[in-house]
Amino acid sequence: MYEIMMQNLLSPVVLFFVLGLFAAIVKSDLKFPNGLGEALSIYLLMAIGLKGGMELSHYSVESVAKPILGTLLLGTVLPVITLLIMRLIKMDLYNAIGLAAAYGSVSIVTYGAAVSFLEKNGTSYEGFMNAMVVLLESPAILISLLLLKIMEKTKKQPIITLQNAGVVHPALQLIDKEVIKESLFGKSVLLLLGSLIIGLAVGEAALPAVKPLFIDLYSGVLMLFLLNMGLIAGKRLPELRKHGLKLVLFGIFMPVFSGVLGVLVGNLAGLSPGGAALMGVLAGSASYIAAPAALKTSVPEASPSIYLGLSLGITFPFNLIIGIPIYYHFAQWIQ
Numbered sequence: 001m002y003e004i005m006m007q008n009l010l011s012p013v014v015l016f017f018v019l020g021l022f023a024a025i026v027k028s029d030l031k032f033p034n035g036l037g038e039a040l041s042i043y044l045l046m047a048i049g050l051k052g053g054m055e056l057s058h059y060s061v062e063s064v065a066k067p068i069l070g071t072l073l074l075g076t077v078l079p080v081i082t083l084l085i086m087r088l089i090k091m092d093l094y095n096a097i098g099l100a101a102a103y104g105s106v107s108i109v110t111y112g113a114a115v116s117f118l119e120k121n122g123t124s125y126e127g128f129m130n131a132m133v134v135l136l137e138s139p140a141i142l143i144s145l146l147l148l149k150i151m152e153k154t155k156k157q158p159i160i161t162l163q164n165a166g167v168v169h170p171a172l173q174l175i176d177k178e179v180i181k182e183s184l185f186g187k188s189v190l191l192l193l194g195s196l197i198i199g200l201a202v203g204e205a206a207l208p209a210v211k212p213l214f215i216d217l218y219s220g221v222l223m224l225f226l227l228n229m230g231l232i233a234g235k236r237l238p239e240l241r242k243h244g245l246k247l248v249l250f251g252i253f254m255p256v257f258s259g260v261l262g263v264l265v266g267n268l269a270g271l272s273p274g275g276a277a278l279m280g281v282l283a284g285s286a287s288y289i290a291a292p293a294a295l296k297t298s299v300p301e302a303s304p305s306i307y308l309g310l311s312l313g314i315t316f317p318f319n320l321i322i323g324i325p326i327y328y329h330f331a332q333w334i335q
Contacts, residue, residue, distance in 0.1 A: 001335040011120065013113050013213040015319050016223045020230020021317065025237075032228045033268050035093070041289060043213040044108055047214040052130025053199020054206065064128050066269040067279070071132045074265060074283045075139030078089075078258055079104030083147060085254070089246050097148040098295050098302030103254055103310045104140025105287035106133055108192075109229065110319045112222050117324050118274050125274030129282075134192040136282050141291055228317065236313040247306070251286075251314030259284025259319075259327045263334060273331045280327030285319055286311035 032068045054066070079100040086096035111133055118125055197205070262283025266276030288311045295302050315323075 007051045011117070013219070013226055017226040017230040017233075017320055018037070020227040020232075022230075024231045024234020026108065029145055031231065035234075037225070039229045040221055040228065041108075042191060043113060043214075043221050045137040046114065046195045047218050047274065048108060048130050049135055049192045049195025050199040050206075050210055050214050051136045052128065052133065052195040053084060053196040053201070054203060054210070055127025055199075055204045056131045057200050057203040058195070059126075059128050064131075065267070067126070067128065067132060067271060067275075070279065071135045071137055071282070072256075072272040074262060074279075075136045075237055076143055078261075078283065079144045079147065080171060080309055081258075083144070083161055086130060086251065089250075091314060092243055093148070093151060095306050096300055097144050097299055098291075098307035099230070099250075100147065101144035101159040101291040101295055101299075103143050103258070103286045103315075105145060105291045106136045106282050107285035107311070107316060107319070108133060108221070108289060109225060109286040110316060111278065111281055112218075113226070113320055114278055114324050114327075116219060116222065117328070119327075123277075123328070127262065129271075129275055129278045131196055132279070132282060133299075134189070134196050136188050137192060140287075144214035144291075147206065150166045156221070169232060179301075213217065218220055226258060226320075229312070233316060236309040248314055251310045252318055254321055255286065255315050255323050256326065259323060260330060263327055263331045266331070267334055272334050273328075276335070277324075277328040277331035280331060281319070284323055284327060286315045288312040288316065 075240040082103045083096050086099055087093075090120075115125075136270070143308070175322070199210075204207035259280040263276045266279030271279060288308055289309075292304060292308050295304075295307065
């Protein structure tokens with residue numbers, strides 16, 4: 001286990017993140033040009049979606065049905081668990097919802113780093129796992145926003161109301177098109193889902209056109225992106241001090257709990273050890289791209305310094321350095 005963790009820690013992907021973190025801590029003038037970070041994230045979303053769609057074209061619906069159900073289950077359960085924990089530690093509703101959306105969703109870059117880790121260790125995994133990234137992105141955001149609307153409504157009105165001479169549960173009134181639009185058609189989800197569909201449609205025939213940019217250059221672009229993420233995470237770290245030790249501990253222990261749960265679900269879905277490890281990474285990571293984008297407009301009362309500072313400042317580096325080897329080791333052990 002120690003050797004696996006050290007191997008991951010000394011990989012170029014992780015070391016560039018550490019370099020960015022160090023630069024932020026020592027207040028270096030190193031910074032990325034405006035728009036470059038956004039361009040790199042667009043590239044990564046397209047690359048993961050395309051590769052997932054092309055790999056998914058090799059499989060029948062029957063062979064991916066269980067992993068899809070497992071992924072949707074995780075996307076539904078994890079936000080609820082996070083919300084319950086936050087309410088137990090007396091977190092206010094809006095920030096609890098913000099963390100539920102972030103920790104129920106997925107970190108694209110953590111997943112990309114995990115794929116690089118598996119490939120470096122010569123561990124095979126199901127190619128359709130890239131598609132599971134897309135499936136886990138939206139449900140958690142949608143579930144979290146619906147939970148917020150339901151909890152707000154139940155404070156203001158009875159559990160059931162009469163409308164048009166029929167009995168209507170408030171939950172049915174809460175699914176407004178703006179919430180659905182933010183969850184399903186935000187830029188991150190749209191790029192992932194769109195690229196996945198394109199990759200699925202064109203299949204292996206598109207490999208000569210896709211390979212030079214989206215496969216051969218993937219690792220190099222990931223290093224650049226993580227250098228920028230290190231700079232951002234380093235600037236977010238001081239914000240967490242305002243919110244106490246409980247949140248910091250949550251940012252460490254929640255990914256371990258969720259990651260182990262993800263590995264178990266992957267194992268029950270019949271995935272290989274490599275695939276189950278990736279399912280653990282998906283469950284154990286926290287979103288700092290898609291979820292914050294949705295929260296910014298849907299839950300403006302939630303503080304970005306909490307959900308973004310925790311996911312990017314604590315959970316992201318924890319997973320990158322320690323979490324990925326833990327999920328990998330557990331997936332190997334359980335099988």
